[in-house]
Amino acid sequence: MDISVVVPLFNEVESLPELTTWISRVMDENRFTYEILLVDDGSKDGSWEMICKLHGHNPHVKGIKFRRNYGKSAALNTGFEAAQGNVVITMDADLQDSPDEIPELYRRISEENYDLISGWKAKRYDPLTKTIPTRLFNAATRSMSGINNLHDFNCGLKAYRKAVVKNIEVYGEMHRYIPVIAKWAGFTKIGEQVVEHRARKYGKTKFGMSRFINGFLDLLSIFFVGKFGKRPMHFFGSMGVLSFFIGLVMTIWIIAEKLIHIAHNEKYRDATDSTMFYLALVAIVVGSQLFLTGFVAELVSRNSPERNNYQIEDKV
Incomplete structure (x- = not known):
């Protein structure tokens, strides 16, 4: 299988039909073999019922449902375990990530032999309450991790070589620092690609100021565990x-x-x-x-x- 698209989601029922249709169209146009893994992180708005309906119409769509909300990291880790594609691509379910980026991401992983390509939303449509903390986190993460070529560590649109997702563990709220986790695991060929950032079409953002504190603590944790975990x-x-x-x-x-x-x-x-x-x-x-x-x-x-x-x- 060429590509596994892993989509963690929480209360995104309105966007799922449009997202899966868009992904399938891109895959068919490029003649990729693929699967779409929708990981429902305990949604309460009927997202799982929609996933079951989409699976009935499109066998490429597969679903995993959590009994309760565990967080994005848990959803990604579970999706990584289930993924079968040679290249694994992650994206958010809110339609702010464009599936049209998939062919280029796949090409760079398969032809340029990158371990990981992280998206960079150079032009964002988020409020200042989200963009300012994000910039601070990115600067701190670059400084502490030594990965100086990435501008947006927390971008949901990323592409991975299969070996990467099968050899890392994402837990807590560590999804923000997957490039750092990959680097500590020995996958050092990490690149970046400017991607389109679309305005949110349905629902509302899940971002809260509590993530500012949790993100900083997670950064300290991953730095310590990665550098001194075995000593x-x-x-x-x-x-x-x-x-x-x-x-x-x-x-x-x-x-x-x-x-x-x-x-x-x-x-x-x-x-x-x-x-x-x-x-x-x-x-x-x-x-x-x-x-x-x-x-x-x-x-x-x-x-x-x-x-x-x-x-x-x-x-x-």
């Missing part, structure tokens, strides 16, 4: 040793200063009267706790059943 002691241990060393130096300074005053018969104050004493105490305690945290995390990591689960590209 937590390198992070906590180094931070702990640094903090402990700073506290130790401050303690030695306080003691040396007091001894010098005593040797010269000069007036001195008790160590506990010094602000530096408490700073040193905090630094030593925090350093010890960080070191112990790293030690415990290392024990957990060493006993994990996935401790030696590495990505293998090929064998001969």
Whole structure:
């Protein structure tokens, strides 16, 4: 099979007939073999009934229904597991992504051997309350991930080589950072394509300000897990040793200063009267706790059943 189109959706019943018809037309015009995987993330507006109806008229349309709303990441991960195409393309169900982009995305994956192509909606029709946080997130993600050639990490329109989606796990709200997850998994040939952004035709946006906070926390989480997931002691241990060393130096300074005053018969104050004493105490305690945290995390990591689960590209 050439292409699997994975569409996560939540309460998008009005747009599904038009979307699937549009995708099928593009596929037929280009003579692709394909499937359309509609993952219903616990919709309450009749989306599942519409998916069943569409499946009856078009066998290329397949559906997966969640019992309740789990989020876009869960829907994408489930769609990735079910996808059978050599190239997997994701898009949103709200008709803001154009299926006309599919042939070029497929060509770049299959002919230019990219692992992942991420869409870039250079001209957007979203309100400022959505575009400004998005730009901030993109800048922070570029800085922390080192993927400097992407402008829009959270664009729903992306294309993947099949091996990518079968070797990554998307959970929580990590769908915003799939290119980062792919990079940590060893898929480093990541490109970008300017795509059309269409104004929303049906329904209303699911974007909320809570995603601003959650997205930042997810970015920190994925950065830590990707870099130190198999060696937590390198992070906590180094931070702990640094903090402990700073506290130790401050303690030695306080003691040396007091001894010098005593040797010269000069007036001195008790160590506990010094602000530096408490700073040193905090630094030593925090350093010890960080070191112990790293030690415990290392024990957990060493006993994990996935401790030696590495990505293998090929064998001969």
